[in-house]
Amino acid sequence: MAYPHSEIEARWQQYWEQHKTFRTPEEPDRSRPKCYILDMFPYPSGQGLHVGHPEGYTATDIQARYRRMKGFNVLHPMGWDSFGLPAEQYAIKTGEHPRGITYQNIDTFRRQLKMLGFSYDWDREVATTDDEYVRWTQWIFLQLFKKGLAYEGEMPVNWSPDLCAVLANEEVEEWRAKGHKVERRAMRQWVLKITEYAERLLADLDGLDWPESIKEMQRNWIGKSEGAEVDFAMDGETIRVFTTRPDTLFGATYMVLAPEHPLVDKVTTPGQREAVKAYRAAAAAKSDLERTELAKEKTGVFTGAHAVNPVNGESIPVWIADYVLWGYGTGAIMAVPAHDTRDYEFAQKFGLPIVQVVRPPEGTDWRGYVDDGVAVNSGEFDGLPTAEFKKKITAWLEEKGVGEGKVNYKLRDWLFSRQRFWGEPFPLLHCEKCGVVPVPEEDLPVRLPELTDFRPTPDGQPPLARATEWLKATCPVCGGPAFRETNTMPQWAGSCWYYLRYIDPKNDRALVDPDKEKYWMPVDLYVGGAEHAVLHLLYARFWHKVLFDCGAVSTPEPFRKLVNQGMILGEMEYHADPAAFAAHAAALKERGIEGIEERKDGDVASIILRTRRDGHGAGLPDDLIEKRQGKVFVKDMDLEITGRAEKMSKSRGNVINPDDIVKEYGADSLRLYEMFMGPLTQVKPWSMKGVEGVSRFLSRVYRLVVDDETGDLSPKLSGGEPTKDQLRSLHAAIRKVGGDIERMDYNTAISAMMIFVNEAQAWDALPRSLLSTFVLILSPFAPHLAEELWNRLGHPDSLSGEAWPEVNEEYLKEDEIELPVQVNGRVRGRIRIAPDAGEEAVFELALACPEVIPHLEGKSLKKRIYIPKRMVNLVAAG
RNA sequence: GCCCGGGUGGCGAAAUGGCAGACGCAACAGACUUAAAAUCUGUUUCCCUAAAGGGAGUGCGGGUUCGACUCCCGCCCCGGGCACCA
Numbered sequence: 001m002a003y004p005h006s007e008i009e010a011r012w013q014q015y016w017e018q019h020k021t022f023r024t025p026e027e028p029d030r031s032r033p034k035c036y037i038l039d040m041f042p043y044p045s046g047q048g049l050h051v052g053h054p055e056g057y058t059a060t061d062i063q064a065r066y067r068r069m070k071g072f073n074v075l076h077p078m079g080w081d082s083f084g085l086p087a088e089q090y091a092i093k094t095g096e097h098p099r100g101i102t103y104q105n106i107d108t109f110r111r112q113l114k115m116l117g118f119s120y121d122w123d124r125e126v127a128t129t130d131d132e133y134v135r136w137t138q139w140i141f142l143q144l145f146k147k148g149l150a151y152e153g154e155m156p157v158n159w160s161p162d163l164c165a166v167l168a169n170e171e172v173e174e175w176r177a178k179g180h181k182v183e184r185r186a187m188r189q190w191v192l193k194i195t196e197y198a199e200r201l202l203a204d205l206d207g208l209d210w211p212e213s214i215k216e217m218q219r220n221w222i223g224k225s226e227g228a229e230v231d232f233a234m235d236g237e238t239i240r241v242f243t244t245r246p247d248t249l250f251g252a253t254y255m256v257l258a259p260e261h262p263l264v265d266k267v268t269t270p271g272q273r274e275a276v277k278a279y280r281a282a283a284a285a286k287s288d289l290e291r292t293e294l295a296k297e298k299t300g301v302f303t304g305a306h307a308v309n310p311v312n313g314e315s316i317p318v319w320i321a322d323y324v325l326w327g328y329g330t331g332a333i334m335a336v337p338a339h340d341t342r343d344y345e346f347a348q349k350f351g352l353p354i355v356q357v358v359r360p361p362e363g364t365d366w367r368g369y370v371d372d373g374v375a376v377n378s379g380e381f382d383g384l385p386t387a388e389f390k391k392k393i394t395a396w397l398e399e400k401g402v403g404e405g406k407v408n409y410k411l412r413d414w415l416f417s418r419q420r421f422w423g424e425p426f427p428l429l430h431c432e433k434c435g436v437v438p439v440p441e442e443d444l445p446v447r448l449p450e451l452t453d454f455r456p457t458p459d460g461q462p463p464l465a466r467a468t469e470w471l472k473a474t475c476p477v478c479g480g481p482a483f484r485e486t487n488t489m490p491q492w493a494g495s496c497w498y499y500l501r502y503i504d505p506k507n508d509r510a511l512v513d514p515d516k517e518k519y520w521m522p523v524d525l526y527v528g529g530a531e532h533a534v535l536h537l538l539y540a541r542f543w544h545k546v547l548f549d550c551g552a553v554s555t556p557e558p559f560r561k562l563v564n565q566g567m568i569l570g571e572m573e574y575h576a577d578p579a580a581f582a583a584h585a586a587a588l589k590e591r592g593i594e595g596i597e598e599r600k601d602g603d604v605a606s607i608i609l610r611t612r613r614d615g616h617g618a619g620l621p622d623d624l625i626e627k628r629q630g631k632v633f634v635k636d637m638d639l640e641i642t643g644r645a646e647k648m649s650k651s652r653g654n655v656i657n658p659d660d661i662v663k664e665y666g667a668d669s670l671r672l673y674e675m676f677m678g679p680l681t682q683v684k685p686w687s688m689k690g691v692e693g694v695s696r697f698l699s700r701v702y703r704l705v706v707d708d709e710t711g712d713l714s715p716k717l718s719g720g721e722p723t724k725d726q727l728r729s730l731h732a733a734i735r736k737v738g739g740d741i742e743r744m745d746y747n748t749a750i751s752a753m754m755i756f757v758n759e760a761q762a763w764d765a766l767p768r769s770l771l772s773t774f775v776l777i778l779s780p781f782a783p784h785l786a787e788e789l790w791n792r793l794g795h796p797d798s799l800s801g802e803a804w805p806e807v808n809e810e811y812l813k814e815d816e817i818e819l820p821v822q823v824n825g826r827v828r829g830r831i832r833i834a835p836d837a838g839e840e841a842v843f844e845l846a847l848a849c850p851e852v853i854p855h856l857e858g859k860s861l862k863k864r865i866y867i868p869k870r871m872v873n874l875v876a877a878g
Numbered sequence: 879g880c881c882c883g884g885g886u887g888g889c890g891a892a893a894u895g896g897c898a899g900a901c902g903c904a905a906c907a908g909a910c911u912u913a914a915a916a917u918c919u920g921u922u923u924c925c926c927u928a929a930a931g932g933g934a935g936u937g938c939g940g941g942u943u944c945g946a947c948u949c950c951c952g953c954c955c956c957g958g959g960c961a962c963c964a
Binding site for chain 1: 879880881882883884887888889890891892896897900901902903904905916917918924944945957958959960961962963964
């Protein structure tokens with residue numbers, strides 16, 4: 001029978017709240033080591049918590065509770081990334097201020113998180129929408145502004161007419177996928193110069209304990225490439241190009257300008273004017289996405305102009321083509337079709353000459369060869385390997401004054417303004433006389449106005465333009481009339497620095513007290529989804545470095561160790577081939593199995609098999625599945641099926657609600673199940689049966705202490721001393737669980753506890769001290785049950801102040817161990833021996849082993865291997 | 879196309895180069911029960927065999943090693959990211 005989890009969990013949650021058990025003192029004992037354990041804070045959506053949230057949050061909670069028991073001062077806070085588009089859309093629809101729904105949603109999230117028993121210090125809770133928080137977000141922006149890292153410009157932006165909002169390049173896909181329209185439009189925008197930090201953002205990745213894949217994604221995003229800029233002369237004009245392969249200059253047979261390149265107008269010859277004009281118009285109409293989507297087929301137009309290759313004086317044609325991007329490098333390239341895939345395709349299509357200048361290794365075609373080799377057809381440079389040639393030619397270019405070495409980054413400046421209401425207002429004023437003037441720091445925060453209509457104005461101005469009174473201000477410089485900035489900041493702003501505010505959330509003189517900052521930073525463990533691999537983590541690192549340069553923080557990087565939890569998928573679904581399904585329709589119906597067609601890319605990919613039990617649809621239960629010859633079939637049928645799990649989604653109907661799980665099995669079961677499913681970082685399917693499994697385990701733990709029938713203490717409990725076997729089991733568990741927590745291998749830690757409980761069930765007498773210690777190692781995982789049992793075992797206070805149990809190696813020593821004996825790598829027999837027995841003694845016993853002897857018969861012993869405490873291998877031949 | 883992950887029983891998974899499949903789920907059998915649920919005990923990678931026992935086996939093909947899920951080389955498949963960045 002299940003233990004009374006609801007009652008137990010309510011009791012201890014109330015206890016923790018009343019006693020502020022997990023409060024981190026303002027002035028912690030500085031002689032202890034610190035540990036800052038952080039979750040990526042959630043956007044409090046109206047949907048409430050989903051099962052993905054508790055995964056990461058439980059992982060950090062275990063870590064926080066464990067570190068406290070190990071004597072660390074732990075900072076483990078939670079808050080809300082509460083600006084966001086859904087609340088704004090709700091406001092537009094209802095005319096209500098988004099504040100209301102936002103704080104309502106926060107209350108729901110807070111209630112749900114408290115229900116899961118996380119050991120957050122709730123006194124440090126922050127929300128990015130709080131006025132006091134906005135104040136410091138704006139303050140940081142002012143520092144950026146004063147450092148010249150924020151500038152204003154007419155920028156082509158991604159405008160979504162149905163969202164009435166500007167999206168960052170990175171966000172376009174997400175919203176398109178949700179069915180919104182996105183088009184390009186030029187608008188006045190605020191931009192942050194993240195490019196100025198590109199090199200540091202790249203270099204400092206090396207020292208971080210992050211998943212290699214995430215670091216690699218950031219490196220690719222920053223996209224550093226080293227090469228040279230080269231000037232090509234063209235009667236009166238100069239076209240500058242960027243290339244990473246200056247060693248292929250002799251192979252440049254034409255040039256390409258981006259359609260937007262300003263020189264296009266100047267150089268186009270009258271005969272080509274019409275064609276060029278038409279091509280540019282067509283290119284302008286395409287979005288970035290369309291340009292790349294249609295990338296398979298190269299397009300372009302000859303301008304009629306020619307330029308001179310500086311290395312050999314040859315005259316080469318100048319084309320325009322949209323495969324050259326105006327936003328990268330100089331917006332112009334020299335084309336070396338022999339050694340660049342794109343140029344090669346283009347040259348083939350338009351019949352342009354292809355000249356080899358790199359000799360590839362033997363047996364490789366030089367056409368389209370893009371890797372390093374040896375120079376040919378390159379005049380005096382012939383015979384040079386690529387790397388050396390690059391250095392020489394760069395020096396040559398610099399000497400002649402026609403080029404120079406150059407580093408380029410793919411990273412673009414960060415488009416920082418949105419035409420929305422529900423975001424931080426920019427602390428900026430527009431003064432007719434003085435231009436853009438920052439709001440004085442003592443006047444922060446600039447609060448949002450009260451409106452009832454949150455739509456953009458009919459002439460396309462942001463919603464803040466509707467606040468006619470709010471707009472009016474006085475210029476702090478000249479005292480003349482000024483107008484407030486009507487753009488707001490993107491959602492990223494608040495999440496760029498929240499980890500700093502937790503350290504000192506109530507400070508009204510600084511965003512964080514420098515002394516406290518120095519103590520707690522950097523974040524020791526940061527856990528969240530991989531979807532923030534690039535954007536949030538890059539933006540936060542950028543702001544942190546700016547703050548570091550301002551002297552506001554003491555570390556160059558904010559997050560020392562990063563872990564991404566893997567996504568939790570829906571329950572496993574079984575699929576069958578549609579034709580086979582149809583052929584077995586009758587027999588399936590008999591078994592209560594029905595099929596749902598699944599379409600992928602317009603084709604029928606498969607049929608999902610479902611049963612209809614208890615009135616609602618469910619997956620195929622395991623008792624209807626059977627394996628034959630390594631394949632999976634529906635039981636007693638000739639229908640082959642395959643299992644697959646998919647993302648949880650409303651449309652698929654496979655969403656699991658944490659509230660339901662807590663109600664039925666309890667928070668401890670949910671926590672424990674999510675940690676037991678598999679490695680934290682891995683993608684894994686949900687299984688309701690798995691939840692029941694861990695729930696049964698917790699019930700068994702409960703029954704070790706409490707008699708199920710009476711509710712009294714179990715009669716097996718004793719005040720006596722534990723036996724040797726009991727101590728060995730316990731200490732093996734302590735060692736395994738502690739080590740696994742350090743490595744965040746929670747699934748195997750839980751399995752170690754299960755092994756202990758399986759053994760403990762067989763014991764007739766259970767010393768209280770033994771179970772008390774076990775409860776301590778269980779407590780980071782299932783804190784409510786642990787507190788309850790700790791209390792029932794006779795400890796009046798919460799276990800949260802207890803130390804993590806020490807492993808006593810003495811108890812783990814075995815008198816005798818079993819050793820497998822292999823002959824030629826196959827286990828043939830087993831011997832029992834003292835663990836510290838000498839090699840000779842081991843071999844003697846092994847050779848005498850009755851199961852081993854027949855396998856050695858008639859053979860000569862070539863080699864004997866003994867791996868202490870592991871195994872014996874006897875190598876025989878003949 | 880490029881860059882990361884990953885591929886082990888019916889399912890989730892475990893294994894410093896040293897007994898592959900711990901632990902859990904499901905399934906099967908048994909105990910308890912009037913019965914069911916719950917609980918407890920046992921079996922459960924596949925193939926051959928009545929059994930004792932034997933053989934095969936960690937996506938595929940090679941290699942290194944006394945010994946490979948683990949290391950090396952070459953492929954295949956799945957998931958994610960990037961994608962005309964010169």
